Amino acid sequence: MSANTLSFKERCYQILSKVPEGKVTTYGEIAFALNCRAYRAVGRAMAGNEKLVVIPCHRVVRSDGSIGQYALGSERKAELLESEGVLVKDRKIENFTAYLHRFST
DNA sequence: GGCGTGACCCCAT
DNA sequence: TATGGGGCCACGC
Numbered sequence: 001m002s003a004n005t006l007s008f009k010e011r012c013y014q015i016l017s018k019v020p021e022g023k024v025t026t027y028g029e030i031a032f033a034l035n036c037r038a039y040r041a042v043g044r045a046m047a048g049n050e051k052l053v054v055i056p057c058h059r060v061v062r063s064d065g066s067i068g069q070y071a072l073g074s075e076r077k078a079e080l081l082e083s084e085g086v087l088v089k090d091r092k093i094e095n096f097t098a099y100l101h102r103f104s105t
Numbered sequence: 106g107g108c109g110t111g112a113c114c115c116c117a118t
Numbered sequence: 119t120a121t122g123g124g125g126c127c128a129c130g131c
Contacts, residue, residue: 069112
């Protein structure tokens with residue numbers, strides 16, 4: 001219920017918060033977890049993130065395995081992912097599906 | 106109240 | 119395999 005009172009952005013942050021360190025997720029997965037197809041809206045929610053320090057938005061990548069964009073720059077995002085233990089090759093995640101975290105059991 | 110944009114995704118060529 | 123075009127939802131003006 002309380003989750004329903006949260007805005008779309010807040011829900012995105014909550015789901016993203018469920019992603020453990022060393023793992024990554026995709027915009028589509030987050031949208032799917034919200035029972036919506038608003039993958040665009042998820043990106044917009046992250047783009048306007050003012051909780052950059054609180055929300056690990058750098059763990060969100062594209063379904064292609066590409067890093068995608070980032071508030072501090074895609075390069076910075078890659079550095080953070082590598083720091084998390086995720087192997088990044090040419091701005092793309094190696095075996096990214098292995099690091100992909102699924103919200104459904 | 107309506108239009109355009111965006112840290113995207115999928116399909117067809 | 120790479121490139122282009124269309125479509126989805128939420129937010130700002």
